[in-house]
Amino acid sequence: MPVKLIAVDMDGTFLNSEKKYDxxxxxxxxxxxxxxxxxxxxxxxNPLYTLKAYFPEIANDMAFxxxxxxxxxxxxxxxxxxxxxxEILQQxxxxxxxxxxxxxxxxxxxxxxxxxxxxxxxxxxxxxxxxQLRQVDDLLQVHDQICKVTLTTTQxxxxxxxxxxxxxxxxxxxxxxMVSSGFSFIDLIIPNRHKAYGLQxxxxxxxxxxxxxxxxxxxxxxxxxxxxAGYGFAMANAVPKLKQTAQYFAPTNEQQGVLEVIDAVLQxxxxxxxxxxxxFLQKNGSSF
Numbered sequence: 001m002p003v004k005l006i007a008v009d010m011d012g013t014f015l016n017s018e019k020k021y022d023x024x025x026x027x028x029x030x031x032x033x034x035x036x037x038x039x040x041x042x043x044x045x046n047p048l049y050t051l052k053a054y055f056p057e058i059a060n061d062m063a064f065x066x067x068x069x070x071x072x073x074x075x076x077x078x079x080x081x082x083x084x085x086x087e088i089l090q091q092x093x094x095x096x097x098x099x100x101x102x103x104x105x106x107x108x109x110x111x112x113x114x115x116x117x118x119x120x121x122x123x124x125x126x127x128x129x130x131x132q133l134r135q136v137d138d139l140l141q142v143h144d145q146i147c148k149v150t151l152t153t154t155q156x157x158x159x160x161x162x163x164x165x166x167x168x169x170x171x172x173x174x175x176x177x178m179v180s181s182g183f184s185f186i187d188l189i190i191p192n193r194h195k196a197y198g199l200q201x202x203x204x205x206x207x208x209x210x211x212x213x214x215x216x217x218x219x220x221x222x223x224x225x226x227x228x229a230g231y232g233f234a235m236a237n238a239v240p241k242l243k244q245t246a247q248y249f250a251p252t253n254e255q256q257g258v259l260e261v262i263d264a265v266l267q268x269x270x271x272x273x274x275x276x277x278x279x280f281l282q283k284n285g286s287s288f
Contacts, residue, residue, distance in 0.1 A: 002212065003038060005038070005199075005206070005208050005213045005214070006039070006262065007041040007043045007065070007195070007213060007214070008040075008041070008217075009043060009044055009218060009219070009222050010046060010054070011129075011218075012218040012235065013217055013222075013253055013257075013258060014042070014258050015054070016256075017254065025256075026262075027057060027058070029259065030058060033262070033266070036266070039063060039208070041199065042054070042055070042063075042064050042065070042066075043064075043065040043199065043215070043217075043222075044065070044068075045067065045148075045187060046066060046129060047066055047071075047107060047112060048067070048071055049111075049132050050131045060075065062075070063075070065198035065202070067107055067189075068148060068179065068187055068189050068193065068195060069193050069194045069196070069197045069198030070083070070147035070189065070190060070198070071109065072201045072202065074202060080201050081109060081147065082147060082193050084146050084147070084176070088170065088176065091170055092168075092170055094140070095168060095169075096149075096151075097140065100151055101115050101139070102118050102122065103151045103161070104149065105126065105150040105152065106142055107130075107146060107148040108147065112126075112133055112150075113134050113136050113142050113144070114126065114133055114134070114135055115139060116135040116136060116137055125184075129185075147189075147190070147193075148187055148188065148189050149187070150185055150188070151186040151187075152185055153184045154184055158184055158186070165178055165186065176188045176190065177190070179220055179221045181220070187221065194224040195217075195224060196225045196227070197224070199213065199228070210230055212230060213229040213231070214229060214231040214265065214271075216234075216258055217233075217234065218238040218239065218253070219239055220242070222238075226245050226246050231247075231271060232245065232247055233249065233261060234246035234250070235249075235257055236249060236250065236255075236257065248271060248275050249274055249276060250274060
């Protein structure tokens with residue numbers, strides 16, 4: 001079936017290691033996609049305000065699936081925003097604050113909340129991904145609609161925090177789901193609120209079937225989106241689990257893999273050359 005919706009992850013997928021992309025090339029592609037009636041969606045664990053900053057020329061015309069699927073916007077119109085109940089949020093915070101107050105980020109619609117005394121190193125890291133940070137004295141006193149609780153980690157403590165949080169009762173009892181979004185972040189999200197869930201609001205609005213969706217990602221929080229799409233792409237730099245799931249592969253984010261795939265769609269080229277076949281794997285070797 002023809003592609004009618006292209007959904008792309010940002011970090012490690014659309015963006016290179018310097019958090020940049022070939023803007024001139026993409027804006028030309030975006031114009032052609034619009035002319036062809038093909039929708040482009042940025043689908044990310046990032047906040048909406050951070051995503052929009054990457055597309056200043058077209059942000060108000062674009063669609064976004066932000067916060068790992070909890071926040072869906074089309075042309076500046078909110079289609080859906082899911083958030084934790086105050087009771088569940090309090091349970092999570094009361095449990096995590098004693099050990100992880102310096103690691104916690106509470107993600108709301110228009111900003112993210114952190115403790116006022118986080119380290120300068122942590123602050124610098126967070127400024128890259130959260131463009132609207134608010135420091136507070138007590139996270140328990142934040143009275144906002146929180147869609148995601150994020151823990152920032154390091155290479156040294158990431159696995160230890162993953163193991164610890166996975167045993168928490170609210171995870172075990174499915175009041176929250178834990179997912180790694182890469183780049184030393186662990187997200188606690190509302191169960192069943194993932195990128196595929198967010199995309200369904202746009203698909204319903206536009207009348208687009210799963211088989212007409214092309215989705216591209218590189219990390220664990222892209223899993224459901226890749227499984228749902230008729231054309232599910234893993235980047236060549238993706239985590240192994242996503243490579244096992246995906247039926248198609250794109251070149252790495254450093255090779256502008258997403259833009260290469262978009263060109264193929266615009267040129268009506270067969271996507272079969274990206275399909276995971278024995279011949280493809282033999283040709284491309286251990287990269288996949």
